Amino acid sequence: MSNPPVTRFIELDLLRTLAVVMMIVYHAAFDLSTYFRFSIDPFRGGWWLLGRATVTLFLLLAGISFVISWERRSQTCTFFDCCLHAWKRAGQLLLIALGISAITYVIDPETFVRFGALHAIAVSIALLPLFRRLREWNVLLGSAIIFFGHSIAGLTVNTSLLLPLGLKPPAFASVDYLPLLPWFGVVLLGLALGDILYIRLRRTASLPPRALSVLAMPGRHALVIYLIHQPILLTLFAALARLA
Numbered sequence: 001m002s003n004p005p006v007t008r009f010i011e012l013d014l015l016r017t018l019a020v021v022m023m024i025v026y027h028a029a030f031d032l033s034t035y036f037r038f039s040i041d042p043f044r045g046g047w048w049l050l051g052r053a054t055v056t057l058f059l060l061l062a063g064i065s066f067v068i069s070w071e072r073r074s075q076t077c078t079f080f081d082c083c084l085h086a087w088k089r090a091g092q093l094l095l096i097a098l099g100i101s102a103i104t105y106v107i108d109p110e111t112f113v114r115f116g117a118l119h120a121i122a123v124s125i126a127l128l129p130l131f132r133r134l135r136e137w138n139v140l141l142g143s144a145i146i147f148f149g150h151s152i153a154g155l156t157v158n159t160s161l162l163l164p165l166g167l168k169p170p171a172f173a174s175v176d177y178l179p180l181l182p183w184f185g186v187v188l189l190g191l192a193l194g195d196i197l198y199i200r201l202r203r204t205a206s207l208p209p210r211a212l213s214v215l216a217m218p219g220r221h222a223l224v225i226y227l228i229h230q231p232i233l234l235t236l237f238a239a240l241a242r243l244a
Contacts, residue, residue, distance in 0.1 A: 009068065009198070014212060016061055016219030022054040024229050031233050036241060055117060055178060056186055058222075062121050063190020064198065066128050071201055083129040093122035096227070104175065115163050116176030118226070123164065123180060124187040131188060135195045142188030149182025 029047055032038035041047060066086070073082050097118035105112035113119075131138055149166055157167045166179035218225060 010213060010216050012061060012064060012068075013216035013219035015057065016222045017215055017217075018219075019054055019057040019061065020218050020222050020225050022050060022057070023226070024233070026051045026054055027230060028233055028237075031230070031237055035234065036237055055183070058117065059121070059124070059183060059186040060190035060193065062124065063128070063187045063192075064194040066125060066187075067132075067191060067194025068198055068201060070129075070132060071198075079129075086129050087126055090122045090126035093118055093125065096223075097122055100227075108175075111173045111175050113176045114160065114174055115179060116174070117178045119164070120178040120180060120183050121187075124184050127184070128187070128191060131191060136192050138188040138192040138195075142185040142192065145185030145188065146182040147185075149179065149185060152181065 026042065026047065029038075029040050029050075030042040033040040033042055042051065070082055070086070073085055077085070097113075097116065100116065100118060101113050131141070134141065152166055155167055156170050156172075158169060160169055160172075162168075163172075163177075164180055166181040
Protein backbone atom coordinates (compact mmCIF):
# COMPACT_ATOMS: atom_id res chain seq x y z
CA MET A 1 0.00 0.00 0.00
CA SER A 2 1.42 3.42 -0.96
CA ASN A 3 1.63 6.25 1.53
CA PRO A 4 -1.03 8.98 1.25
CA PRO A 5 -0.02 12.37 -0.14
CA VAL A 6 1.68 14.58 2.44
CA THR A 7 0.00 17.89 3.30
CA ARG A 8 3.08 19.55 4.82
CA PHE A 9 6.74 18.69 4.38
CA ILE A 10 8.34 19.58 7.70
CA GLU A 11 11.84 19.02 6.35
CA LEU A 12 11.35 21.90 3.92
CA ASP A 13 10.12 24.15 6.73
CA LEU A 14 13.21 23.20 8.74
CA LEU A 15 15.43 24.13 5.81
CA ARG A 16 13.60 27.46 5.51
CA THR A 17 14.20 28.04 9.22
CA LEU A 18 17.89 27.39 8.62
CA ALA A 19 17.86 29.85 5.71
CA VAL A 20 16.09 32.44 7.88
CA VAL A 21 18.72 32.11 10.62
CA MET A 22 21.52 32.39 8.07
CA MET A 23 19.85 35.48 6.59
CA ILE A 24 19.51 37.20 9.96
CA VAL A 25 23.14 36.48 10.89
CA TYR A 26 24.42 37.78 7.55
CA HIS A 27 22.27 40.91 7.61
CA ALA A 28 23.32 41.59 11.19
CA ALA A 29 26.94 41.55 10.04
CA PHE A 30 26.05 43.75 7.05
CA ASP A 31 24.25 46.29 9.25
CA LEU A 32 27.06 46.44 11.80
CA SER A 33 29.58 46.99 9.02
CA THR A 34 27.57 49.50 7.00
CA TYR A 35 25.83 51.59 9.64
CA PHE A 36 27.81 51.09 12.86
CA ARG A 37 31.41 50.99 11.58
CA PHE A 38 32.27 47.50 12.78
CA SER A 39 35.35 45.98 11.17
CA ILE A 40 33.38 43.32 9.29
CA ASP A 41 33.53 42.85 5.54
CA PRO A 42 30.30 41.10 4.47
CA PHE A 43 31.50 40.94 0.85
CA ARG A 44 34.59 38.79 1.42
CA GLY A 45 35.61 35.46 2.90
CA GLY A 46 33.27 33.53 5.15
CA TRP A 47 30.69 36.30 5.34
CA TRP A 48 30.43 36.40 1.56
CA LEU A 49 30.05 32.62 1.46
CA LEU A 50 27.32 32.80 4.11
CA GLY A 51 25.41 35.34 2.03
CA ARG A 52 25.68 33.28 -1.16
CA ALA A 53 24.72 30.07 0.66
CA THR A 54 21.67 31.77 2.16
CA VAL A 55 20.44 33.00 -1.22
CA THR A 56 21.11 29.62 -2.82
CA LEU A 57 19.13 27.77 -0.16
CA PHE A 58 16.15 30.13 -0.44
CA LEU A 59 16.06 29.80 -4.24
CA LEU A 60 16.39 26.01 -4.20
CA LEU A 61 13.49 25.85 -1.76
CA ALA A 62 11.46 28.18 -3.98
CA GLY A 63 11.86 25.75 -6.87
CA ILE A 64 11.06 22.69 -4.76
CA SER A 65 8.01 24.36 -3.22
CA PHE A 66 6.75 25.34 -6.65
CA VAL A 67 6.68 21.66 -7.67
CA ILE A 68 4.69 20.71 -4.58
CA SER A 69 2.19 23.55 -5.03
CA TRP A 70 1.83 22.81 -8.74
CA GLU A 71 1.28 19.07 -8.23
CA ARG A 72 -1.39 19.66 -5.60
CA ARG A 73 -3.28 22.10 -7.78
CA SER A 74 -2.89 20.08 -10.98
CA GLN A 75 -4.90 17.23 -9.45
CA THR A 76 -8.07 19.32 -9.71
CA CYS A 77 -7.18 22.16 -12.10
CA THR A 78 -6.15 22.58 -15.71
CA PHE A 79 -2.67 23.63 -16.78
CA PHE A 80 -3.89 27.15 -17.44
CA ASP A 81 -5.51 27.38 -14.00
CA CYS A 82 -2.22 26.28 -12.43
CA CYS A 83 -0.44 29.00 -14.40
CA LEU A 84 -2.93 31.62 -13.21
CA HIS A 85 -2.36 30.60 -9.60
CA ALA A 86 1.41 30.85 -10.04
CA TRP A 87 1.14 34.24 -11.74
CA LYS A 88 -1.15 35.54 -8.99
CA ARG A 89 1.38 34.51 -6.35
CA ALA A 90 4.19 36.05 -8.40
CA GLY A 91 2.23 39.29 -8.70
CA GLN A 92 1.69 39.45 -4.94
CA LEU A 93 5.40 38.97 -4.27
CA LEU A 94 6.32 41.51 -6.93
CA LEU A 95 4.09 44.14 -5.32
CA ILE A 96 5.86 43.54 -2.01
CA ALA A 97 9.22 43.72 -3.78
CA LEU A 98 8.29 47.04 -5.39
CA GLY A 99 7.32 48.31 -1.96
CA ILE A 100 10.80 47.40 -0.72
CA SER A 101 12.27 49.27 -3.69
CA ALA A 102 10.23 52.37 -2.81
CA ILE A 103 11.18 52.30 0.87
CA THR A 104 14.88 51.78 0.20
CA TYR A 105 14.80 54.57 -2.41
CA VAL A 106 13.54 56.98 0.23
CA ILE A 107 16.32 55.84 2.59
CA ASP A 108 19.12 55.98 0.00
CA PRO A 109 18.46 56.78 -3.69
CA GLU A 110 22.01 55.75 -4.61
CA THR A 111 21.86 52.13 -3.39
CA PHE A 112 18.14 51.32 -3.25
CA VAL A 113 16.94 47.83 -4.16
CA ARG A 114 16.25 47.78 -7.88
CA PHE A 115 16.10 44.01 -8.39
CA GLY A 116 16.69 42.12 -5.18
CA ALA A 117 15.95 38.67 -3.80
CA LEU A 118 12.18 39.09 -3.65
CA HIS A 119 12.06 40.56 -7.16
CA ALA A 120 14.03 37.56 -8.43
CA ILE A 121 11.79 35.04 -6.68
CA ALA A 122 8.62 36.76 -7.96
CA VAL A 123 9.78 36.80 -11.58
CA SER A 124 11.08 33.23 -11.28
CA ILE A 125 7.70 31.98 -10.07
CA ALA A 126 6.05 33.72 -13.02
CA LEU A 127 8.45 31.96 -15.41
CA LEU A 128 8.45 28.49 -13.85
CA PRO A 129 5.23 27.24 -15.53
CA LEU A 130 7.11 27.44 -18.84
CA PHE A 131 9.73 25.01 -17.50
CA ARG A 132 7.52 22.74 -15.40
CA ARG A 133 7.25 19.92 -17.95
CA LEU A 134 11.00 19.70 -18.50
CA ARG A 135 11.32 17.96 -15.14
CA GLU A 136 14.83 16.51 -14.58
CA TRP A 137 16.09 18.26 -17.73
CA ASN A 138 16.00 21.44 -15.66
CA VAL A 139 19.27 20.27 -14.08
CA LEU A 140 21.05 20.81 -17.38
CA LEU A 141 19.19 24.00 -18.23
CA GLY A 142 19.68 25.46 -14.76
CA SER A 143 23.39 24.64 -14.82
CA ALA A 144 23.73 26.29 -18.24
CA ILE A 145 21.99 29.45 -17.00
CA ILE A 146 24.27 29.60 -13.96
CA PHE A 147 27.36 29.21 -16.15
CA PHE A 148 26.16 31.83 -18.63
CA GLY A 149 25.19 34.25 -15.88
CA HIS A 150 28.64 34.07 -14.33
CA SER A 151 30.27 34.51 -17.74
CA ILE A 152 28.54 37.88 -18.30
CA ALA A 153 28.83 39.11 -14.71
CA GLY A 154 31.57 41.61 -15.54
CA LEU A 155 29.84 43.20 -18.52
CA THR A 156 28.43 46.73 -18.28
CA VAL A 157 25.82 48.53 -20.37
CA ASN A 158 24.64 52.13 -20.52
CA THR A 159 21.15 51.40 -19.24
CA SER A 160 19.47 50.10 -16.09
CA LEU A 161 16.76 48.28 -18.05
CA LEU A 162 18.85 45.11 -18.26
CA LEU A 163 19.53 44.86 -14.53
CA PRO A 164 17.15 41.88 -14.14
CA LEU A 165 19.36 39.96 -16.59
CA GLY A 166 22.61 40.74 -14.79
CA LEU A 167 23.87 43.50 -17.07
CA LYS A 168 24.73 46.55 -14.97
CA PRO A 169 25.52 50.17 -15.83
CA PRO A 170 28.94 51.48 -14.76
CA ALA A 171 29.30 52.32 -11.05
CA PHE A 172 26.08 50.44 -10.21
CA ALA A 173 25.50 49.91 -6.48
CA SER A 174 22.64 48.33 -4.56
CA VAL A 175 22.16 46.93 -1.08
CA ASP A 176 20.42 43.89 -2.60
CA TYR A 177 20.90 42.71 -6.18
CA LEU A 178 19.96 39.25 -7.44
CA PRO A 179 19.76 39.07 -11.26
CA LEU A 180 17.98 36.23 -13.06
CA LEU A 181 21.28 35.37 -14.70
CA PRO A 182 22.65 33.32 -12.96
CA TRP A 183 20.16 32.96 -10.10
CA PHE A 184 17.16 31.72 -12.07
CA GLY A 185 19.33 28.70 -12.82
CA VAL A 186 19.39 27.89 -9.10
CA VAL A 187 15.57 28.02 -9.01
CA LEU A 188 15.48 25.58 -11.94
CA LEU A 189 17.78 23.23 -10.02
CA GLY A 190 15.26 23.40 -7.18
CA LEU A 191 12.48 22.63 -9.66
CA ALA A 192 14.36 19.51 -10.76
CA LEU A 193 15.03 18.50 -7.14
CA GLY A 194 11.33 18.80 -6.41
CA ASP A 195 10.57 16.32 -9.18
CA ILE A 196 13.25 13.94 -7.94
CA LEU A 197 12.51 14.10 -4.20
CA TYR A 198 8.76 14.73 -4.02
CA ILE A 199 7.24 12.55 -6.69
CA ARG A 200 3.44 12.65 -6.46
CA LEU A 201 3.62 14.51 -3.13
CA ARG A 202 5.16 11.56 -1.30
CA ARG A 203 8.33 11.52 0.72
CA THR A 204 11.41 9.78 -0.60
CA ALA A 205 13.17 10.20 2.77
CA SER A 206 12.27 9.46 6.40
CA LEU A 207 10.21 11.95 8.38
CA PRO A 208 12.11 14.09 10.92
CA PRO A 209 11.13 13.69 14.61
CA ARG A 210 7.88 15.43 15.55
CA ALA A 211 9.75 17.40 18.23
CA LEU A 212 11.36 19.40 15.43
CA SER A 213 7.99 20.94 14.57
CA VAL A 214 8.73 23.91 16.83
CA LEU A 215 11.95 24.59 14.94
CA ALA A 216 10.01 24.47 11.69
CA MET A 217 7.68 27.31 12.67
CA PRO A 218 9.96 30.19 11.55
CA GLY A 219 10.29 28.47 8.19
CA ARG A 220 6.52 28.57 7.76
CA HIS A 221 6.58 32.35 8.18
CA ALA A 222 9.78 33.07 6.26
CA LEU A 223 8.30 35.91 4.19
CA VAL A 224 7.03 37.79 7.24
CA ILE A 225 10.40 37.39 8.97
CA TYR A 226 12.15 38.53 5.79
CA LEU A 227 10.10 41.73 5.78
CA ILE A 228 10.48 42.65 9.45
CA HIS A 229 13.92 41.42 10.47
CA GLN A 230 15.92 44.36 9.11
CA PRO A 231 13.90 47.10 10.88
CA ILE A 232 14.15 45.06 14.09
CA LEU A 233 17.92 44.58 13.73
CA LEU A 234 18.56 48.24 12.96
CA THR A 235 16.37 49.40 15.87
CA LEU A 236 18.12 46.99 18.24
CA PHE A 237 21.61 47.99 17.13
CA ALA A 238 20.76 51.69 17.34
CA ALA A 239 19.44 51.24 20.88
CA LEU A 240 22.57 49.33 21.92
CA ALA A 241 24.78 51.99 20.34
CA ARG A 242 23.10 54.69 22.44
CA LEU A 243 23.66 52.66 25.60
CA ALA A 244 27.32 52.05 24.81
